[in-house]
Amino acid sequence: MTVKTTLDVRTIVPRExxxxxxxxxxxxxxxxxxxxxxxxxxxxxxxxxxxxxxGQFDWKYLxxxxxxxxxQVARQ
Numbered sequence: 001m002t003v004k005t006t007l008d009v010r011t012i013v014p015r016e017x018x019x020x021x022x023x024x025x026x027x028x029x030x031x032x033x034x035x036x037x038x039x040x041x042x043x044x045x046x047x048x049x050x051x052x053x054x055g056q057f058d059w060k061y062l063x064x065x066x067x068x069x070x071x072q073v074a075r076q
Contacts, residue, residue, distance in 0.1 A: 001033050001074055008037040018045060025049075025057065025073060033074035035062065041069055049073075 007024050009017045017038075024034055036042065041064065049057050056076055063070040 001072075002031060003072065004028060004032045004034055006035045006037060010037060010039045018048060021045065021073075022052070025053070025075065028075040030075050033058075033072050036069075036071045036073055038069045038071070039067070041065065042071060 005024070007021065009020065012020060021036065028034065036045075046059055049059065058072075058074040058076060060072040060074075061069070062072055
């Protein structure tokens with residue numbers, strides 16, 4: 001797995017976060033990943049990935065709060 005970039009969305013306006021994350025994901029090649037950094041558990045984003053990109057991604061928590069969450073999101 002090649003981690004292509006770190007995407008820190010903590011300073012991004014909340015309504016712009018998911019579109020930016022999906023745009024970043026869609027730019028990945030199979031086997032590439034990015035590290036998502038957030039200020040809360042991005043579980044709603046996980047559910048959105050399951051609905052919109054089923055079978056296309058891997059989701060791995062690297063750090064789970066309480067102040068910072070880091071998730072590796074990879075394209076299969």
